[in-house]
Amino acid sequence: MPPGTPHSAPARPAARHAFPGGALFACVDRIWSWELGADGPWPPALVLPGSGDELFLHLGAPFRVGLGGEPPAPVPRCHIMSLRSVPARIDLAGSVGFVCVRFRAGGLARFHRLPPALLTDSLADAREALGPGVETLAERVAEARSFAERAGLMEAWLLDALHAGRPGRRDVEWAVRRMYYHSADVRLDDLLARLGITARHLQRLVKETLGVGPKRHIRLSRFQRLARPAALGFRGLDLDAALAGGYFDQSHFIKDFREFAGMPPGDYLRGGLDMSHFYYPSRPDNVMLGSSVIHQKGGSR
Secondary structure, eight states: OOOOOOOOOOOOOOEEEEEEEEETTTTTEEEEEETTTTTTTOOEEEOOOOOOOEEEESSSSSOOOEEEEEEEOOSSSEEOOOOOOOEEEEOOTTTOEEEEEEEEEGGGGGOSSGGGGGTTSEEHHHHHHHHHHHHHHHHHHHHOSSHHHHHHHHHHHHHHHHHSSOOOOOOHHHHHHHHHHHTTOHHHHHHHHHHTTHHHHHHHHHHHHHSOOOOOOOHHHHHHHHHHHHHSSSSOOSSSHHHHOOOSSSHHHHHHHHHHSSHHHHHHHGGGGGGGGOOOOSOOOOEETTEEEEEEEEEOO
Protein backbone atom coordinates (compact mmCIF):
# COMPACT_ATOMS: atom_id res chain seq x y z
CA MET A 1 0.00 0.00 0.00
CA PRO A 2 1.64 3.30 -1.03
CA PRO A 3 2.23 5.81 1.76
CA GLY A 4 -0.80 7.98 2.35
CA THR A 5 -3.24 5.51 0.76
CA PRO A 6 -6.46 5.24 2.85
CA HIS A 7 -6.93 1.82 4.38
CA SER A 8 -9.94 -0.07 5.63
CA ALA A 9 -9.69 -0.56 9.39
CA PRO A 10 -10.59 -4.00 10.78
CA ALA A 11 -13.86 -4.48 12.59
CA ARG A 12 -13.58 -3.55 16.26
CA PRO A 13 -15.58 -4.13 19.41
CA ALA A 14 -18.01 -1.58 20.79
CA ALA A 15 -15.93 1.29 22.17
CA ARG A 16 -17.13 3.73 24.82
CA HIS A 17 -15.37 6.72 26.33
CA ALA A 18 -15.80 8.92 29.40
CA PHE A 19 -13.77 12.05 30.09
CA PRO A 20 -13.53 12.93 33.80
CA GLY A 21 -13.05 16.57 34.65
CA GLY A 22 -12.39 18.48 37.83
CA ALA A 23 -9.55 17.20 39.99
CA LEU A 24 -8.91 14.26 37.64
CA PHE A 25 -8.52 16.32 34.48
CA ALA A 26 -4.79 16.97 34.97
CA CYS A 27 -3.87 13.29 35.32
CA VAL A 28 -6.58 11.22 33.53
CA ASP A 29 -7.19 11.47 29.79
CA ARG A 30 -10.21 9.16 29.67
CA ILE A 31 -11.98 6.07 30.93
CA TRP A 32 -12.78 3.80 28.01
CA SER A 33 -13.95 0.28 27.30
CA TRP A 34 -13.97 -2.44 24.70
CA GLU A 35 -16.77 -4.98 24.94
CA LEU A 36 -16.20 -7.79 22.49
CA GLY A 37 -19.56 -9.55 22.70
CA ALA A 38 -20.29 -12.61 20.57
CA ASP A 39 -19.54 -11.21 17.11
CA GLY A 40 -15.90 -12.34 16.95
CA PRO A 41 -13.44 -13.70 16.45
CA TRP A 42 -11.74 -10.34 16.78
CA PRO A 43 -8.39 -9.73 15.14
CA PRO A 44 -5.40 -9.50 17.46
CA ALA A 45 -4.39 -6.01 18.57
CA LEU A 46 -1.02 -4.45 17.79
CA VAL A 47 -0.34 -1.74 20.36
CA LEU A 48 2.67 0.34 19.40
CA PRO A 49 5.03 1.86 21.97
CA GLY A 50 3.58 4.80 23.84
CA SER A 51 4.42 7.47 26.34
CA GLY A 52 1.63 6.92 28.86
CA ASP A 53 0.16 4.43 31.33
CA GLU A 54 -3.13 2.55 31.30
CA LEU A 55 -4.98 0.59 33.99
CA PHE A 56 -6.95 -2.38 32.61
CA LEU A 57 -9.84 -4.00 34.50
CA HIS A 58 -11.03 -7.09 32.65
CA LEU A 59 -14.71 -7.95 32.62
CA GLY A 60 -13.97 -11.68 32.40
CA ALA A 61 -10.94 -13.71 31.39
CA PRO A 62 -8.01 -11.38 30.60
CA PHE A 63 -6.53 -11.22 27.15
CA ARG A 64 -3.00 -12.50 26.45
CA VAL A 65 -0.11 -10.15 25.71
CA GLY A 66 3.37 -10.54 24.25
CA LEU A 67 5.78 -7.62 24.68
CA GLY A 68 8.33 -7.18 21.94
CA GLY A 69 8.99 -10.56 20.38
CA GLU A 70 7.75 -12.59 23.35
CA PRO A 71 4.85 -15.03 22.83
CA PRO A 72 1.49 -13.90 24.28
CA ALA A 73 0.92 -14.88 27.91
CA PRO A 74 -2.01 -14.22 30.29
CA VAL A 75 -1.98 -10.98 32.24
CA PRO A 76 -3.52 -10.31 35.69
CA ARG A 77 -7.20 -9.40 35.73
CA CYS A 78 -6.17 -5.93 36.93
CA HIS A 79 -2.96 -4.82 35.28
CA ILE A 80 -1.07 -1.71 34.26
CA MET A 81 0.34 -1.30 30.77
CA SER A 82 3.00 1.33 31.32
CA LEU A 83 5.17 3.52 29.17
CA ARG A 84 6.70 1.18 26.64
CA SER A 85 9.49 1.29 24.10
CA VAL A 86 8.46 -2.05 22.55
CA PRO A 87 5.19 -3.05 20.80
CA ALA A 88 2.60 -5.25 22.49
CA ARG A 89 0.73 -7.96 20.56
CA ILE A 90 -2.57 -8.78 22.19
CA ASP A 91 -4.50 -11.99 21.62
CA LEU A 92 -8.16 -11.18 22.28
CA ALA A 93 -9.42 -14.78 21.96
CA GLY A 94 -11.45 -15.76 25.02
CA SER A 95 -11.77 -12.19 26.31
CA VAL A 96 -15.16 -10.53 26.66
CA GLY A 97 -13.71 -7.06 27.05
CA PHE A 98 -12.31 -4.59 29.55
CA VAL A 99 -12.63 -1.12 31.02
CA CYS A 100 -9.51 1.00 31.10
CA VAL A 101 -8.15 4.23 32.56
CA ARG A 102 -5.83 6.06 30.19
CA PHE A 103 -3.63 8.36 32.25
CA ARG A 104 -1.98 11.46 30.93
CA ALA A 105 1.81 11.22 30.75
CA GLY A 106 3.02 11.06 34.34
CA GLY A 107 -0.53 11.02 35.73
CA LEU A 108 -0.31 7.49 37.17
CA ALA A 109 2.36 8.68 39.63
CA ARG A 110 -0.39 10.59 41.50
CA PHE A 111 -1.89 7.23 42.56
CA HIS A 112 1.11 5.20 43.80
CA ARG A 113 4.57 5.60 45.29
CA LEU A 114 6.53 2.98 43.36
CA PRO A 115 9.45 4.26 41.29
CA PRO A 116 7.92 4.66 37.80
CA ALA A 117 11.01 3.01 36.30
CA LEU A 118 9.83 -0.29 37.86
CA LEU A 119 6.68 -0.15 35.71
CA THR A 120 8.15 0.82 32.34
CA ASP A 121 8.16 -1.85 29.62
CA SER A 122 6.04 -4.12 31.83
CA LEU A 123 2.53 -5.46 32.42
CA ALA A 124 2.49 -5.09 36.19
CA ASP A 125 -0.17 -6.49 38.49
CA ALA A 126 -2.16 -3.37 39.45
CA ARG A 127 -2.51 -4.58 43.05
CA GLU A 128 1.24 -4.19 43.57
CA ALA A 129 1.14 -0.51 42.61
CA LEU A 130 -2.37 0.57 43.60
CA GLY A 131 -3.20 -1.76 46.49
CA PRO A 132 -5.76 -4.55 46.92
CA GLY A 133 -8.69 -2.14 46.61
CA VAL A 134 -8.27 -2.14 42.84
CA GLU A 135 -9.32 -5.81 42.76
CA THR A 136 -12.56 -4.97 44.58
CA LEU A 137 -13.09 -2.18 42.08
CA ALA A 138 -12.65 -4.64 39.20
CA GLU A 139 -15.30 -6.93 40.68
CA ARG A 140 -17.78 -4.09 41.05
CA VAL A 141 -17.05 -2.83 37.53
CA ALA A 142 -17.61 -6.30 36.06
CA GLU A 143 -20.98 -6.54 37.84
CA ALA A 144 -22.19 -3.11 36.67
CA ARG A 145 -24.87 -3.12 33.98
CA SER A 146 -23.82 -0.17 31.85
CA PHE A 147 -20.71 1.65 30.78
CA ALA A 148 -21.97 4.83 32.45
CA GLU A 149 -22.20 2.95 35.76
CA ARG A 150 -18.75 1.44 35.27
CA ALA A 151 -17.23 4.81 34.44
CA GLY A 152 -18.87 6.32 37.51
CA LEU A 153 -17.44 3.61 39.77
CA MET A 154 -13.97 4.13 38.35
CA GLU A 155 -14.18 7.90 38.54
CA ALA A 156 -15.20 7.72 42.22
CA TRP A 157 -12.37 5.30 42.98
CA LEU A 158 -9.85 7.52 41.21
CA LEU A 159 -10.99 10.55 43.17
CA ASP A 160 -10.58 8.64 46.44
CA ALA A 161 -7.14 7.34 45.40
CA LEU A 162 -5.89 10.66 44.04
CA HIS A 163 -2.84 11.98 45.89
CA ALA A 164 -2.01 8.54 47.30
CA GLY A 165 1.20 8.84 45.30
CA ARG A 166 3.56 11.69 44.61
CA PRO A 167 2.16 15.21 44.77
CA GLY A 168 1.97 16.77 41.33
CA ARG A 169 4.34 19.56 40.37
CA ARG A 170 2.90 22.06 37.94
CA ASP A 171 6.29 22.90 36.45
CA VAL A 172 7.08 19.23 35.73
CA GLU A 173 3.57 18.56 34.41
CA TRP A 174 3.91 21.55 32.12
CA ALA A 175 7.28 20.32 30.84
CA VAL A 176 5.95 16.78 30.27
CA ARG A 177 2.94 18.11 28.33
CA ARG A 178 5.20 20.37 26.32
CA MET A 179 7.47 17.48 25.41
CA TYR A 180 4.49 15.35 24.34
CA TYR A 181 2.32 17.82 22.43
CA HIS A 182 5.25 19.68 20.88
CA SER A 183 7.59 16.73 20.37
CA ALA A 184 8.23 17.79 16.78
CA ASP A 185 10.00 21.02 17.72
CA VAL A 186 10.51 21.18 21.49
CA ARG A 187 13.98 22.21 22.64
CA LEU A 188 15.28 21.20 26.05
CA ASP A 189 17.27 24.43 26.32
CA ASP A 190 14.02 26.39 26.03
CA LEU A 191 12.40 24.28 28.75
CA LEU A 192 15.38 24.76 31.06
CA ALA A 193 15.29 28.51 30.53
CA ARG A 194 11.55 28.63 31.22
CA LEU A 195 11.80 26.47 34.35
CA GLY A 196 15.02 28.00 35.63
CA ILE A 197 16.62 24.65 36.46
CA THR A 198 19.66 22.68 35.31
CA ALA A 199 19.60 19.84 32.79
CA ARG A 200 20.48 17.36 35.55
CA HIS A 201 17.59 18.61 37.69
CA LEU A 202 15.14 18.26 34.78
CA GLN A 203 16.45 14.76 34.07
CA ARG A 204 15.82 13.74 37.68
CA LEU A 205 12.35 15.29 37.90
CA VAL A 206 11.11 13.80 34.63
CA LYS A 207 12.52 10.37 35.41
CA GLU A 208 10.87 10.43 38.85
CA THR A 209 7.56 11.18 37.11
CA LEU A 210 7.73 9.02 33.98
CA GLY A 211 10.42 6.43 34.58
CA VAL A 212 12.49 7.72 31.64
CA GLY A 213 14.40 10.92 30.99
CA PRO A 214 13.32 13.87 28.84
CA LYS A 215 15.05 12.79 25.62
CA ARG A 216 13.51 9.31 25.74
CA HIS A 217 10.09 10.78 26.44
CA ILE A 218 10.38 13.13 23.46
CA ARG A 219 11.42 10.28 21.15
CA LEU A 220 8.51 8.08 22.25
CA SER A 221 6.07 10.98 21.99
CA ARG A 222 7.31 11.92 18.52
CA PHE A 223 6.94 8.33 17.35
CA GLN A 224 3.47 7.95 18.89
CA ARG A 225 2.19 11.21 17.44
CA LEU A 226 3.33 10.11 14.00
CA ALA A 227 2.03 6.52 14.23
CA ARG A 228 -1.42 7.34 15.62
CA PRO A 229 -2.74 9.26 12.57
CA ALA A 230 -1.39 6.49 10.33
CA ALA A 231 -3.15 3.79 12.36
CA LEU A 232 -6.40 5.80 12.22
CA GLY A 233 -6.05 6.28 8.47
CA PHE A 234 -5.74 10.06 8.69
CA ARG A 235 -2.38 10.26 6.93
CA GLY A 236 0.41 8.00 5.72
CA LEU A 237 3.96 7.42 6.90
CA ASP A 238 5.68 9.25 4.08
CA LEU A 239 8.66 11.57 4.26
CA ASP A 240 6.52 14.71 4.48
CA ALA A 241 4.75 13.33 7.55
CA ALA A 242 8.09 12.38 9.12
CA LEU A 243 9.60 15.83 8.54
CA ALA A 244 6.48 17.53 9.93
CA GLY A 245 6.73 15.23 12.96
CA GLY A 246 10.22 16.42 13.82
CA TYR A 247 12.47 13.86 12.12
CA PHE A 248 15.61 15.16 10.41
CA ASP A 249 15.41 12.96 7.32
CA GLN A 250 14.12 9.63 6.05
CA SER A 251 16.90 7.53 7.60
CA HIS A 252 16.29 9.13 11.03
CA PHE A 253 12.57 8.33 10.75
CA ILE A 254 13.06 4.75 9.56
CA LYS A 255 15.64 4.05 12.27
CA ASP A 256 13.30 5.22 15.04
CA PHE A 257 10.32 3.42 13.55
CA ARG A 258 12.24 0.14 13.34
CA GLU A 259 13.44 0.51 16.92
CA PHE A 260 10.02 1.20 18.42
CA ALA A 261 7.65 -0.72 16.14
CA GLY A 262 9.93 -3.69 15.46
CA MET A 263 9.36 -3.31 11.72
CA PRO A 264 9.91 -0.71 8.97
CA PRO A 265 7.07 1.70 8.15
CA GLY A 266 6.17 -0.13 4.94
CA ASP A 267 5.66 -3.43 6.77
CA TYR A 268 3.48 -1.71 9.34
CA LEU A 269 1.27 -0.21 6.66
CA ARG A 270 0.96 -3.56 4.90
CA GLY A 271 0.48 -5.80 7.92
CA GLY A 272 -0.05 -3.94 11.17
CA LEU A 273 -3.16 -2.14 10.00
CA ASP A 274 -4.94 -5.45 9.48
CA MET A 275 -4.96 -5.78 13.27
CA SER A 276 -7.01 -3.99 15.89
CA HIS A 277 -5.36 -1.20 17.86
CA PHE A 278 -6.20 1.03 20.80
CA TYR A 279 -5.89 4.38 19.03
CA TYR A 280 -8.78 6.84 18.97
CA PRO A 281 -9.12 10.49 18.03
CA SER A 282 -8.15 12.75 20.91
CA ARG A 283 -11.75 13.73 21.64
CA PRO A 284 -14.56 11.81 19.90
CA ASP A 285 -18.02 13.36 19.60
CA ASN A 286 -19.54 13.12 23.04
CA VAL A 287 -22.46 14.05 25.26
CA MET A 288 -22.60 15.03 28.91
CA LEU A 289 -23.59 12.48 31.53
CA GLY A 290 -23.21 13.39 35.20
CA SER A 291 -19.71 14.66 36.00
CA SER A 292 -18.19 12.83 33.01
CA VAL A 293 -18.38 13.23 29.28
CA ILE A 294 -19.59 9.99 27.70
CA HIS A 295 -19.17 8.88 24.10
CA GLN A 296 -20.65 5.60 22.92
CA LYS A 297 -19.80 3.89 19.65
CA GLY A 298 -21.24 0.64 18.39
CA GLY A 299 -24.48 0.87 20.36
CA SER A 300 -25.43 1.84 23.89
CA ARG A 301 -25.76 -0.11 27.10
